[in-house]
Amino acid sequence: MTNLTGIGASVLRKEDRRFLAGRGTYVADIKRPDMTFGVFVRSPHAHARIKAIDLTAALVLPGVVAVFTGDDLKRDGVGGIPCGWCVTGKGGVPMKEPSHPALAQGKVRHVGDAVAFVVADTIANARDAAAAVAIEYEVLPAVASVLSALKVGAPVVFDEIPDNICYEWDLGDREATEAAFKNADHVARVKLINNRLVGNPMEPRAAIGEYNQATAQHTLWTTSQFPHIVKLLMGNFVLNIPQHKLRVVAPDVGGGFGVKQFHYAEEAVVTWASAKVGRPVKWVCERSEGFVSDAHGRDHVTEAELALDAVGKFLGLRVRTIANMGGYLSTFGPNIPSYLYGPLLAGVYTTPAIYCEVKAVFTNTLPVDAYRGAGRPEATFVLERLVDIAAKEMRIDRVELRRKNTIPKTAYPYKTPVLVEYDNGDPLSCLEKVLVVADWSGFSKRKAESERRGKYRGIGLCTFAEACGLAPSRIAIRLGARGGLFESATVRVHPTADITVLMGTHNHGQGHETTFAQIVSEKLGVPADRVEIVFGDTDKVQFGLGTYGSRSLAVGGSALLKATEKVVLKGKKIAAHMLEASESDIEFRAGVFSVAGTDRRKSFQEIALSAHFPINYPLEVLEPGLEEQAFYDPVNFTFPSGAHVAEVEIDPETGVVTLVNYVAVDDVGTVINPMIVKGQIHGGLVQGIGQALCEACVYDDISGQLLSGSFMDYCMPRADDIPMMHAETLSTACTHNPLGVKGCGELGTIGAPATVINAVVDALAHLGVTHVDMPATPSHIWGIINNAGSLKLPSRTRNA
Ligand code: MCN
Helix, strand or coil: CCCCCCCCCCCCCCCHHHHHCCCCCCHHHCCCCCCEEEEEEECCCCCEEEEEEECHHHHCCCCEEEEEEHHHHHHCCCCCCCCCECCECHHHCECCCCCCCCCCCCEECCCCCEEEEEEECCHHHHHHHHHHCEEEEEECCCCCCHHHHCCCCCCCCCCCCCCCEEEEEEEECHHHHHHHHHCCCEEEEEEEEECCECCCCCCCCEEEEEEECCCCEEEEEECCCCHHHHHHHHHHHHCCCCHHHEEEECCCCCCCCCCCCCCCHHHHHHHHHHHHHCCCEEEECCHHHHHCCCCEECCEEEEEEEEECCCCCEEEEEEEEEEEEECCCCCCHHHCCCCCCHHHHHCCECCCEEEEEEEEEECCCCCECCCCCCCHHHHHHHHHHHHHHHHHHHCCCHHHHHHHHECCHHHCCEECCCCCEECCCCHHHHHHHHHHHCCHHHHHHHHHHHHHCCCEEEEEEEEEECCECCCCHHHHHHCCECCCCCEEEEEEECCCCCEEEEECCCCCCCCHHHHHHHHHHHHHCCCHHHEEEECCECCCCCCCCCCCCCCHHHHHHHHHHHHHHHHHHHHHHHHHHHHCCCHHHEEEECCEEEECCCCCEEEHHHHHHHHHCCCCCCCCCCCCCCEEEEEECCCCCECCEEEEEEEEEECCCCCCEEEEEEEEEEECECCCCHHHHHHHHHHHHHHHHHHHHCCCCCECCCCCCECCCCCCCCCCCCHHHCCCEEEEEECCCCCCCCCCECCCCCHHHHHHHHHHHHHHHHHHHHHCCCCCCCCCCHHHHHHHHHHCCCCCCCHHHHHC
16 A cells, blocks of 8 residues: 555545435436336236236326336337346257246236336326226236246246246266266265345335437436446347437446346336336336345255265265246346356365256246345355265364365465366465454353353354456356456546546445545555546446446456556656656656656646646647546456354244354455455345345245235344454455455355354254254244254253
C-alpha cells in the first residue's frame, strides 16, 4: 500500500453514505412522467391448460389502460425468453430447450407462471383489474420433485419431452474411476438432498419500461446484476429492438445473490407494454410474488461414493446427481449443476479419478438457477459429507484424513481429473490455521461442559476449493456459454485530475465503489474519494458482463488495472513532452511523473490539466485528453480455497441447534480491502448457515403448490441465530491476473453448509447418526434423536 486509500486499506464503504442515509435510488423509487402501473396475473395452478381468458370485466374497471395476454405477445412476434448456456450431454446430445413465452401460451407450468399483464393508472386500479381477469384452466397432474418426474407415467411438463429430462451429462473418466473402486479397501457412501432455496434479496425485483415515440428509443430500468446482458438478450432475442435503440439501467440494487442475474420475462413485458400503451409502465414485485417468480436455487438429489485404500488415501469419487431445472430454463440454469458443479468435486484433494453424472429434470416448479455459490456449495456438501463419513467408518481422525489427501502447496499448479487446473493455493495452511483459531484441540473440554448442562455438542470441519472469477471466455464458450465472459473498464481523467471510472460490473452490495476506487488510488496516486465509480447504465458504460460468480474484482478489477496502466503510459508521453525528456526516461511513482535520476517532475494533477490544455502538443504523436479503456479476459478462473470450523450445541429436549462458534480461513489472494472481504465472507456464511439450519423451499409433490410461499413458512436466519464469526484470510496470489486476486463473494455459502452439518452429525454421532439432510430444523433434529432409539441424554440431565 503506497497511500492510505490504496490496495490493502480497510477504507469505509463510500456507497454507505447514501445507503445509510436512505438516499439510494432503487427502481421502485423512480417516477416517470405519465407513468402507469402493471400487475401480473399469475397461475394458481402448477400445471394446467389455459382454456379461455376473459378480459371483459377487467377492461371496464376504472383506470385500466390495457390488459395483455400471451396471444398479444405472439401476434407481435415477441420471442421466448432465451437461455444463455447450452449444455451438451452424454454422446454429444444437446440439452432440450423448450420455449419459454414471457406470458404463458396454452399452458402454465408452475404456480406463479405469468398469464396476463394488467396496466392501469394506479397500482390499486391495476390490482383490482388483475383480480377481475377471468381465466378458465383445465388442471393437469403436476410433479414437483425430480424423483417423481423421472417415474414412468409421471406428468409430462413439456409434451415434446416425454421423459422430462433436459440433459444427461457426465464429467471425468468413468473407466478409471471404476478401476479405482475395484481396488478400494473401503468405500464410503452417502445419499443426500441439497435443499431448494429462495434467494430473498432485501429489495424485491422491479422494472419500468419507457418508450420514446420521437426517437424510437426504449429504456428499461431494472433490478439487474447485468444490464448489458439484459439489453442483449431482450433486445436481440425477445423484442427485436436494435441495440442502439435500447437503454437498460440497473441503478442501486438492494442485493441480488444471483437471483437478479437472469433475464426475466417481466423485463420484456414492461418494455414491450410501454411501447404498446405509449406511457411508461412500472412493475414492482411483492415479497410473496417473489417467492413464485424469482428463480430458486439448489434442489439436488445425490448418491455419492468415495473409494479409499487401507490407509485412507482417496482413490476415486463417483457422484450421481439429479438436478431440478423447474418448469422452464432460466438464463444460466443448465450450467449450474453441470460445469459449476462437477469440476468442484475435486475439492482440495488429490483424488486421482472422479466420475460425475448429472440428470437435469423438468418439473412443475419455478425455474432453478444460480443462487450465491451456485453449484459449488452443492459439490462441497457432497464431498465433505463423504470425507467425514469415510473418516468415521475407517476410524481415522477426520483432520488426519484431510491432511493426508490435501494437495500440497508444492504441487501447484495442479490439474484435477475434472477439467480444471488450479493455478495456485495452499489449502493445508488454511486447514492448520483454522484448527488453531477454532481451538480444535480444546473441543473435548467444551463438549464435556455442554454435557454437564444436558446438551450435545459437535464440531465440524470442511475444506474446499472454489472456481470463480467467471470468465474466461475461451473456456466458457467451449463449455456452452452463448457469449463472452470478459470485462471492461474506462478511466476518464478530468482536467482537475478527478476521475470517473465506467465499469462493466454491477455493484449491488459488494462495495465496488470503494474497492475499485482503491485500485485507482493505488495505481494513479490520487485519493480514493476523488474517484467516482459508474456502473449499471448501458448508455454510459461501454459494455460489461455484470456481477456474479465472484468475478468483479478478478475480471473487472483487472480490466480497471489495465486501463490505469494505459493512463500512466499516456501520462508519461505528456510528461516527456512537458519536461522535454525522452518518454523512456519518465518514471511514475505515487502520483508523480519524473525524469529518472533528476528532480524534474510533474504531478498527476499537472499532467491531467495539460492533457486538456494542450499548448504546443506535437499533435501527430500526442493526442490531447486523458481517457483510457481496457477489456480483460483472463486465461483461467481464480481458485480461492478455504477451511472452516463450526461448533454447535443441540438441546435434545427440543432439537434446537445453536451455532456457538464459526471460524473461516479463506485464501482470497491479494486483498484490496480487508474490511469488505470480511463483510463479504460474513454475509456468505450467514446464507450458508441459513441453508444448513433453517431455509427450505418446499413444494407439495402432488399438487405442485409452493408450501413455503412467504416468510411465515420460509425461515430466514436472523441476527440472534448467528454467533460472532471469525473470518481470516490467507493470500497465495492468483498467478494469472495482474492483481493476484481471487474472488471472495461466495466463499461463505460454499463452506458453511457442509461445515455446520458436519458439526450437527458430530453432535449426534453417539446416537449412530451418520448423515443429516438440510435444514437441521428443531423438528427434523428432534425426530432424528427420537428415531435413534431411546433418548440418550447425558447422565447429568437424566438425573436432574
Ligand atoms: N475483494 C477484495 N479483495 C479480494 C476479493 C474481493 O477487496 N481478494 C472485494 C472486491 O473488490 C469487491 C468484493 O470484495 O468489492 C467482492 O468481490 P468479488 O469476490 O469479486 O465478488 P463480486 O463483486 O463479483 O460479487 C459477486 C458475489 C456473488 S457471486 C454474490 S451472489 C453476492 C456477493 O458477491 N451477492 C451479494 N456478495 C453480495 N453482497 C451483497 N451485499 N449483496 C449481494 O447480492
